[in-house]
Amino acid sequence: MKPQSAARRLPRRWIGSRIDAWVLRRVQRQHVAVVPRSRVYILPTRFGYGFALMTLVMLLGATNYSNSMAFALTFLLAALGLVCMHHTHANLVNLQLRGGQVEPVYAGETMHFELLLSNPSRRIRHDLQLGWPRLAPQSSGDVGAAAQTRLKISAPTLRRGWQDCGLFSLSTEFPLGLFRAWTWIELDLAGLVYPLPIDAGLKPDRSGGAGGDVSGGGDGQEEFAGLRAYRAGDSLRLVHWKSLGKAQPPMVKQFSDSASPELWLDWAALPALDIEARLSQLARWVLDAQAAHVVFGLRLPGAEIAPASGDDHVHACLAALALFGAKPSPP
Amino acid sequence: MSKHAATAAEHLPQRSLLRLLAVMLLVIAPHLLRLPAWEAALVLTITTWRAAAALRQWRMPHPLIKAALTLAVFAGVFATYGRVWGQNAGVALLVVMLSLKLTELRERRDVMVTVFLLYFLLVTHFLYSQELWTIAYLLISTTAITAVLIDVHHEGDARPARMALRLAGTLVLQSLPLMLPMFVLFPRLPGPLWTLPDDAGTSRSGLGDTMSPGDISRLALSDEIAFRVRFLDPAPADRDRYWRGPLLTDFDGITWRASQRLARAPLPEVRLEGPAVRYEITLEPTRQNGLFALDLPVAGRLPERSRLTAEYQLVSTEPVRELRRYSLVSQPRYRLQLQLPDALREAALALPPRGNPRAQALAKQWRADASGDMDVVRSALTLFHNDPFAYTLAPPSLGRDDGDRIDAFLFTTRSGYCEHYAGAFTFLMRAAGIPARVVTGYAGGDRNPFGDWYVLRQANAHAWSEVWIAEQGWVRVDPTAAVSPDRVDRSLSQARGLRDKAAAGLGKLDWSGLRYRLESTWDWIDARWNGMVLGYGTDQQREFLSRIGLGDWQSMLLALTGTVTLLLTALGVALMRRAAPVPPDAALLLWQRGLRPLRKLGFQQRPDEGARDFVQRVLVTRPDLTEPLRRLLQAYLRVRYESEAAAMRELEAAVRNIQPVR
Numbered sequence: 001m002k003p004q005s006a007a008r009r010l011p012r013r014w015i016g017s018r019i020d021a022w023v024l025r026r027v028q029r030q031h032v033a034v035v036p037r038s039r040v041y042i043l044p045t046r047f048g049y050g051f052a053l054m055t056l057v058m059l060l061g062a063t064n065y066s067n068s069m070a071f072a073l074t075f076l077l078a079a080l081g082l083v084c085m086h087h088t089h090a091n092l093v094n095l096q097l098r099g100g101q102v103e104p105v106y107a108g109e110t111m112h113f114e115l116l117l118s119n120p121s122r123r124i125r126h127d128l129q130l131g132w133p134r135l136a137p138q139s140s141g142d143v144g145a146a147a148q149t150r151l152k153i154s155a156p157t158l159r160r161g162w163q164d165c166g167l168f169s170l171s172t173e174f175p176l177g178l179f180r181a182w183t184w185i186e187l188d189l190a191g192l193v194y195p196l197p198i199d200a201g202l203k204p205d206r207s208g209g210a211g212g213d214v215s216g217g218g219d220g221q222e223e224f225a226g227l228r229a230y231r232a233g234d235s236l237r238l239v240h241w242k243s244l245g246k247a248q249p250p251m252v253k254q255f256s257d258s259a260s261p262e263l264w265l266d267w268a269a270l271p272a273l274d275i276e277a278r279l280s281q282l283a284r285w286v287l288d289a290q291a292a293h294v295v296f297g298l299r300l301p302g303a304e305i306a307p308a309s310g311d312d313h314v315h316a317c318l319a320a321l322a323l324f325g326a327k328p329s330p331p
Numbered sequence: 332m333s334k335h336a337a338t339a340a341e342h343l344p345q346r347s348l349l350r351l352l353a354v355m356l357l358v359i360a361p362h363l364l365r366l367p368a369w370e371a372a373l374v375l376t377i378t379t380w381r382a383a384a385a386l387r388q389w390r391m392p393h394p395l396i397k398a399a400l401t402l403a404v405f406a407g408v409f410a411t412y413g414r415v416w417g418q419n420a421g422v423a424l425l426v427v428m429l430s431l432k433l434t435e436l437r438e439r440r441d442v443m444v445t446v447f448l449l450y451f452l453l454v455t456h457f458l459y460s461q462e463l464w465t466i467a468y469l470l471i472s473t474t475a476i477t478a479v480l481i482d483v484h485h486e487g488d489a490r491p492a493r494m495a496l497r498l499a500g501t502l503v504l505q506s507l508p509l510m511l512p513m514f515v516l517f518p519r520l521p522g523p524l525w526t527l528p529d530d531a532g533t534s535r536s537g538l539g540d541t542m543s544p545g546d547i548s549r550l551a552l553s554d555e556i557a558f559r560v561r562f563l564d565p566a567p568a569d570r571d572r573y574w575r576g577p578l579l580t581d582f583d584g585i586t587w588r589a590s591q592r593l594a595r596a597p598l599p600e601v602r603l604e605g606p607a608v609r610y611e612i613t614l615e616p617t618r619q620n621g622l623f624a625l626d627l628p629v630a631g632r633l634p635e636r637s638r639l640t641a642e643y644q645l646v647s648t649e650p651v652r653e654l655r656r657y658s659l660v661s662q663p664r665y666r667l668q669l670q671l672p673d674a675l676r677e678a679a680l681a682l683p684p685r686g687n688p689r690a691q692a693l694a695k696q697w698r699a700d701a702s703g704d705m706d707v708v709r710s711a712l713t714l715f716h717n718d719p720f721a722y723t724l725a726p727p728s729l730g731r732d733d734g735d736r737i738d739a740f741l742f743t744t745r746s747g748y749c750e751h752y753a754g755a756f757t758f759l760m761r762a763a764g765i766p767a768r769v770v771t772g773y774a775g776g777d778r779n780p781f782g783d784w785y786v787l788r789q790a791n792a793h794a795w796s797e798v799w800i801a802e803q804g805w806v807r808v809d810p811t812a813a814v815s816p817d818r819v820d821r822s823l824s825q826a827r828g829l830r831d832k833a834a835a836g837l838g839k840l841d842w843s844g845l846r847y848r849l850e851s852t853w854d855w856i857d858a859r860w861n862g863m864v865l866g867y868g869t870d871q872q873r874e875f876l877s878r879i880g881l882g883d884w885q886s887m888l889l890a891l892t893g894t895v896t897l898l899l900t901a902l903g904v905a906l907m908r909r910a911a912p913v914p915p916d917a918a919l920l921l922w923q924r925g926l927r928p929l930r931k932l933g934f935q936q937r938p939d940e941g942a943r944d945f946v947q948r949v950l951v952t953r954p955d956l957t958e959p960l961r962r963l964l965q966a967y968l969r970v971r972y973e974s975e976a977a978a979m980r981e982l983e984a985a986v987r988n989i990q991p992v993r
Contacts, residue, residue, distance in 0.1 A: 037907065047443050054447050058454050064523045066653045068865045069457035072514055073469055077450060079509035080477065082899055083502055090906035098938060118938070120912035127485060140486050146913055175498055176477065177443070177484035 033097040033185045035170065040092045040183050042085065048178035051081055081178055088179040091125050091172045095143070099165070100150055102191030104318070105157055106283075111191045112152045113165045119143040127174040133167060133184075157193045160279065160322045165189035194318040195276065197284035262307040263289060263296040265317075279321045286317045300324060343439055346489035347482045348385045351442060352378055354475045355429065358449050361456055361468075362426050365419075367411045370427055373404070377430040392434055401431060422455050442483040449476045461654070463860045474499045509898050514867075516876070516891035518884035521636070521869040523649070537617050538771050538792055540577040540589040544736070547771070548724050548748035553789035556615055557773055558623060559858050561784040563609040567625065569775055571663050573795065573807065574623040574787060576772030578642040584683040584734055587754060587769045593678060596641030601804075603629060605664035613656045613862050620646045623772055623787075625661035626807065632660045635870050641675070642768070643667060643805075656866035667804040671766060679766035679799060686734030687758065690741055694762030704800050707763045711756055712813040721746035722814045749811040753794035756810035766799035770807070779851055779858070786854060918970040918982060925963050925986045942967055959989045 044052065055077050062070035100114030119125050122145045129137035130153040143149045157163055171182035265285045270278045282298070289296040290309075297307035298317045305317055356378060363371045383389065392400075404427045405415060412420035429448050436445060453472050457465060478499035482490055537557060539546070558574075566572070579587035612623065622637055622645040630639055634657035636648045647655070668675075682691075697710040714720075726747040729739040737758045740751050747755075753769050760767035774793035776785035795809040867875075873882060881887050915923075926936060929949060936945040946964045950957055966985040969978035 050443070050447060054451060058451065060524060061454065063520050064525060065458060066519075066521075066523070066868055067457050067461065068653070068867055069461045069465055069469065070454050071517075071519075072466070072510065072864075073450075073454050073457070073473070075510045075513035075517065076469070076473060076503070076506055078513065079506035080473075080502055082509060082895070083505045083902060086899065086903050086906050087502070090903075090910045093907065093910045094912055116938070121910045122913055123906075123909045173484065175484070175502065176480050 031098055031188060033187055035092050035095045035097075035183050035185075037093050040089055040181050042089050042179050042181040045173060045177060045180050048081070051077075051178050055081065080176075084176045085179050087175050088172060088181045090123070091128075091174050092170065092181050092183060094121055095119060095125060095128070095170065097170065097185055097187060099187045099189030102165075102189065104192040104194055104315070104322075106194045107157055107160050107196040109157060110154050111157050111163055111193065112154045113189055113191060115151050115153060115187070115189075116148055117141070117143050117151060117170075118148040119145065121145065125172075125174075127172050129171045129173075131169050131171065133169065137169075137171060160193050160195040160276075160324075161326045162190045162323070163193050165191070192319055192322055194322045195279040195283045197287055198277070198280040199284075263294050264299060264307070265289065265296055266299045267301055268299065275325070279324055283318060283321050286314060286321070290314045343437060343442055343483065344487075344489045345385050347442075347479075348436070349382060350482060350489070350492065351436075351445065351479050352382050352433070354472075354479050355433075355445075355449060357475055358452055358472050359426050359429070361459075362422060362452070365459065366423055366426060367407075369407060370404075370411075370423055374426060374430040377433055381433040381436070391437065397431065397434055400434075401428075404428075404431065418458055422452075422458075425452055425455065439483055442479075446476060446480050446483065449479075461865050463857060470503060474503050477502060505902060509895060512891060512894040512898070515872075516881070516887050516894065518887045519867075519869045519872050537615075537619075537789060538576055538621070538773075540579070540619065540621065542579055542587040542750050542754070542769060542771055542794060543585055544726070544729060544740075544747065544751055544754070547750045547792050547794055548726075550789040550792045551724050551748065555789045557787045557789055557791065558612050558614040559784050559786050559861070560776060561611045561613075561862075563611070564607070566778075566785065567608060567663055571626075572775055572785075573626045573770075573793075573809075574773040574776075575626050575628075575644060575770060576623050577621050577770075578640070578644050578797075579769040579771060580642070580678050580681075582681070582683065582754075582758065584686050585736060587757075590642075590678055593641045593675065596672065596675060598630065598639055598641065599643055599668035600670070601627065601630065601643065601668070602666040603627065603662040603664070604666075605662045607660050607662050609658070609660050611656065611658045613654060613858070613866050614651055615861075616653055616655075617651045620648075620650055622647050622651070622655075622657065624659050626663065627661060627665045627667065629660045629662065634658060653868075654861055654865040655868070656862060656871060665804075668799070669802070669804045671799055676766050676799070679768050680761050680764065682758070682761050683734070687737040687762075688735075689738045690755070690759060691762045693741070694759045697759075698763040701763075704765050704798070707760065707765060708798060708800075708806075708808055711759050712808070712810060715752065715756075715810055715813040719745055720752075720814050722748070722752075722811065724748060726751065750794045752810040752814070753796050756808065757796045760796070760798050768797050770795050770797055774809075779854055780848075784858060786858075918967060918979065921982055921986050922963070922967045925967075925989050928989065942971075959985070963989055 058074040096118045098116040100116045125143045129140040131137035169182045298305040478495040481495045580590040581588040624645040701707045727744045729736045757767040773787045773791040776787045797805045963985045966982035
C-alpha cells in the first residue's frame with residue numbers, strides 16, 4: 001500500500017497521518033518497491049539492432065530507386081521503432097513489487113521467491129520478466145489494469161539459514177521485442193533454508209527422555225481429538241476434507257498422542273560429528289518423528305523446544321536447526 | 332515436434348505459426364502474379380505443406396533436402412531470368428527464399444528473421460507500383476506484420492488475434508504522425524547511389540528512341556498516362572501543343588533512329604518569340620533519358636539534371652525510373668538553327684543507298700517543278716490531302732520487300748498511322764534535297780475539368796517532321812494533319828473520341844458522362860498523389876522547404892530532429908499518463924473508511940487480500956460483526972462491479988451502519 005493512500009485514510013487527523021505516513025514509509029520501503037520513471041533503463045535488443053539495420057538498408061534502397069513509397073515505408077518503420085521504445089518504457093513505470101510467500105526448503109533445493117506485482121494504472125502491463133543479474137529472465141507474466149499478479153523467481157540454495165532474495169531485475173521487451181527496459185529491485189525478502197537431512201543415520205538416543213521407538217510405528221496409537229481451523233503449514237494429510245466448501249475456513253484433524261511417550265532429540269547425543277553433520281542428523285530425526293506422529297522435543301545448546309507435535313512444531317524445530325549459531329531474524 | 336531441441340518458451344505455438352503463414356501470403360500475394368508460374372506454385376505448395384506440418388506435427392525436412400531445394404530454386408530463377416540478380420530475379424529469389432525459410436521455422440528467433448524479411452519484401456512492391464491504393468496496402472500489411480511480431484515475441488500461448496491486431500494498429504497509427512515529418516524533412520539524396528539493374532523500375536509502354544511502322548499505333552488505344560502538365564500561364568491552343576520528344580534522324584529503310592553521331596554536336600542557336608508559357612510536367616517513369624517539352628523550351632531555364640541535345644531535345648542525365656516532376660518555360664514561335672552545320676545537314680539528308688525508287692522519282696519531280704523548298708513541302712501535303720490516303724490504326728501489310736516500304740505506303744496501301752506519314756514525308760523531303768527529320772512526342776492533351784492541367788496519355792503519342800528551310804530554320808510539318816478528315820478511320824476516331832464525347836455530355840446525367848466525371852475525379856486525386864507525394868524528390872524538397880526557410884540539409888535535419896522529439900515527447904507524456912496510478916475512487920475511500928474501526932480490533936486488509944477474503948477472515952473470529960460487514964461488502968462489491976449510483980448510496984448507508992462497532 002502506498003503512503004499516499006495511507007494518508008488519505010486519515011484525512012482529518014493530519015498529524016497522525018503524517019506520522020503514520022512517515023512510519024509506513026519506513027516500513028514499506030523494505031517491503032514495497034515502486035518503479036519510478038527515472039529508474040527504468042532501456043536499450044535495444046539484438047533484434048532491435050537488426051531492425052535498425054534493416055531500416056537503414058531500406059533507406060539506401062529507397063534513395064537509390066528514388067521511390068517515394070519505399071521512403072514512406074522506411075520512415076513508417078523507423079517511427080514504429082521509436083514508438084515501440086516509448087511503449088516498452090511505459091510498460092514498467094509505476095509498477096509496484098512486494099515480497100510474497102517463500103516456502104522453506106532444504107539446503108541444496110531450489111528456493112522460489114514469490115513476488116507480488118501490482119499495477120496501479122489503467123494500462124495493462126504485458127510480458128513482465130524477473131531475472132537475476134547477468135542471467136536470462138526466469139518467468140514472465142501480465143498484470144491487468146488495477147490488478148495484481150504473482151511471479152516467482154528461483155535460486156539454488158547452498159547453506160542452511162536465511163537466504164536473501166537480493167538484487168533482481170524486472171524487465172520487459174513488450175510489445176515488439178526491439179527494446180528491453182529494465183529496473184533493479186532489492187526487496188527485503190528472504191526464505192529459510194533448513195539443513196539437509198541426511199539420508200539415514202543413527203537412531204536417537206533415548207537417554208534424554210523416556211523413549212519410544214521413533215521409526216517403529218506410531219501408527220494407530222494416536223487418537224482423534226477433534227477439529228481445529230486450518231493454519232498455514234498444516235499438512236494436507238490432516239485436512240478434514242468434508243469441511244471444505246462450507247462458508248468457513250477448512251478444518252484439520254487433530255490427534256492426541258497420549259499413548260506415545262515423549263521423545264527428546266538431543267544435540268548432546270551426537271558428540272562424534274561436526275556441527276553441520278549433527279544438524280543434518282537432527283533434521284532427519286525431526287522428519288522421522290513427524291512421520292511417526294511422535295511427540296518430540298528438541299534440545300540444542302542454549303535452546304530447548306518443548307515436546308509437541310504437528311507441522312508448526314516441526315517447522316519450529318527445523319528453523320531452530322537452520323538458524324543454529326546464526327541471527328534469528330532475517331538479514 | 333517435441334523431439335526438437337527448442338524449449339517450450341522458444342517454441343512457436345501452432346496458432347502463431349498459422350497466423351504468420353496467413354500474413355506471409357498477404358505480403359507475397361501481389362508478387363505471386365508477377366512471378367513465373369512454377370515459382371508461384373512452389374511457394375504456395377511450401378506454405379500449404381508448412382501449415383499441414385504444423386497441424387499434423389510432421390517432421391521438418393532433412394537439411395540435404397533443403398539444400399537441394401535451394402540449389403534447384405537458384406537454377407530455376409537463373410533459367411527463367413537468365414541471372415540471379417537484378418530487380419525481377421532478385422524479388423523472385425527473395426520470395427522463394429522466404430518460403431524456404433518456412434521449412435526450418437520452429438523457434439521464435441527464426442520468426443524474427445522471417446518478420447524482417449516480410450517487411451523487406453513489402454518494400455519491393457513499390458518498385459512495381461506506387462499508385463494511390465498501395466498506401467492502404469502498406470498500412471494493412473505493416474499492421475499485419477507488426478501483429479505477427481507482437482504475437483511471436485510473447486512467450487507461451489499465442490495471444491488473442493484481436494489484441495495483437497489492435498495493438499499493432501495502435502502502434503502504426505501512433506507512428507504515422509512521426510512518419511510525415513520524416514517524409515517531408517529527411518534530406519533526400521539524389522539517387523541512384525549505385526548502378527541500378529537495367530530492369531529497375533516499373534515497366535511501361537511508351538515512346539522509344541526508334542520508330543518503325545506500328546510502334547506508335549500500338550500505343551493508340553492505351554489509356555496509360557504519359558505525363559501531366561500544369562500550365563502557370565494560359566495554355567497554348569490545341570494545335571500548338573506539340574510535346575517534343577526523341578528526334579530521329581537516321582533511317583535504314585524501315586526504322587528511324589536517334590543519331591548517335593550528333594550526340595557531341597554543339598547546341599544549336601535559337602531565336603524564341605511569342606509569349607512565354609510556364610508549365611510543370613509530372614512525367615511517369617519511362618526508363619529512358621528523354622524528357623518532353625512544349626516546342627520550344629527556353630534553354631536558360633532548364634530543370635536540374637537535364638540538358639538539351641544538338642537537335643534541341645530535352646534529355647535527363649539519367650533514365651527516368653520514377654515519377655519525375657520538372658518545370659519549364661517554352662515559347663511557341665521560334666527560329667531554330669538558322670545556320671545548319673554541314674554534319675547535321677549531311678545527316679538530315681541521308682537516305683538508304685537504294686530502295687523506294689518511285690518515291691525518289693516523285694520527290695525529284697516535285698523538286699524540278701518547285702520554285703522553293705516550301706513549294707516541295709506543299710506538294711507533299713497536297714498529295715496526302717487529295718489522294719485517297721487514309722488514317723487508320725490497322726494499316727495493311729507493307730509487303731515483304733524491306734527496301735521499298737515507303738513506295739508501298741505511298742503508292743499501294745495508302746493507309747497508315749502517324750509514323751507512316753511522318754516517315755514517308757521525311758523520306759520524300761530528303762529525296763528532294765531538303766534536310767528533314769522525324770520528331771516523336773505527344774500532341775494535344777485532355778484538360779481535366781477539375782484541375783487546371785492536361786493529361787497526356789500514350790494514345791496522344793504522335794510523330795511529325797521537321798524540315799530545314801533557309802532563313803526559317805527548322806520548321807515543324809505535321810503530314811498526318813493533311814489527311815482529309817473523311818478518310819480518318821472510324822474505329823480510331825471512336826477510340827480516341829470516347830473521352831471527348833463524354834466531355835461534351837458532361838452536363839447531362841448519362842452513364843458515360845458519370846463515368847467520365849468519376850474518371851476525372853480519380854485522375855485529379857491521382858495527379859495530386861503523383862505530383863505531391865511520388866514526385867517529391869531532391870529538387871522538389873529543396874524548392875518546397877526553401878519556401879519556409881529550410882533550404883539546406885542542415886536546417887532540414889534540425890527541423891526534423893525538433894519535430895520528431897516534440898512528437899515523441901507528446902507520445903511519452905500520453906503513455907506516462909496512462910501508466911500513472913489511478914487515484915483511489917470514492918468507493919475505495921469509503922470502503923477503507925468503513926474498515927477503519929476494525930483496525931482497532933487488530934484487523935487490517937492485506938494488500939494482496941481481496942475484499943471478500945478479508946471479510947471472511949474477520950468473521951471467523953468475530954461472527955458478531957456478520958450483519959454490518961456483509962452489508963458493507965455487498966454494497967462495496969456492487970459499486971465495484973455494477974458501478975451504479977444507487978449502489979453508491981447503499982454503500983454510504985452501509986458505512987454509516989458500521990460506525991457503532993466497538
